[in-house]
Amino acid sequence: MTQPSEYPVVDRLITEDDTPVDHLPSEKQQRLLTEPLYSSWVGPGLDRTFLVAANMGIFTSTNEPPIIPAVFLSLDVQLAEHWWERKHRSYFVWEFGKVPEVVIEIVSNTEGNEDIKKKARYRRMRIPYYVIFDPTRQLRGPVLQMWELQGLQYVTLTDYWLAEVQLGLTLWEGSFEGREEVWLRWCDEHGTVIPTGAERANQAQQRAQRLAERLRALGIDPEAD
Structure with a gap:
């Protein structure tokens, strides 16, 4: 593993540009995928930590732009004590020592190329689980698609259970913050939402x-x- 003294210099990387690009449905959906895990999930196992975050860049190297999923979940990691320092403010794979286990994309148009370009990059990054939530069916496919990395390829998941993280995902129709919608939510092995x-x-x-x-x-x- 790379030693701290050998970490890449990130001072010139654009880790955040302060440009508001999200829309209201996506912002609410992102919070519905992050807040419940911190409020109600016991985690993947005894004394195991996790990080779930929304709209944050994942850097695999200093030579390639970050990829920014709507939401990601990474197990067995911790935030740095001095998290305001630039070298700790984004998800630098060389710092955390691993890629996230789950990345989720929320589709609002076809410009993100989530089903081809982003999927290919996540596969190259060796992300174990990739999820596309497409509530308005912009990609003309199912509302929810999930894949598990097996070998070098993604294989479609039909039961929506992510065994490696001991969580599932489900479509849930109900009210969140006054909005009645079909939402994407985490659930347990019985399908009960977190x-x-x-x-x-x-x-x-x-x-x-x-x-x-x-x-x-x-x-x-x-x-x-």
């Missing part, structure tokens, strides 16, 4: 209300001292 922090709080409140009702039915005042 809840957001707000959903967890609401579930806890509902459980508390049901318990209080049962106590009242037994003649017990749950608010009594």
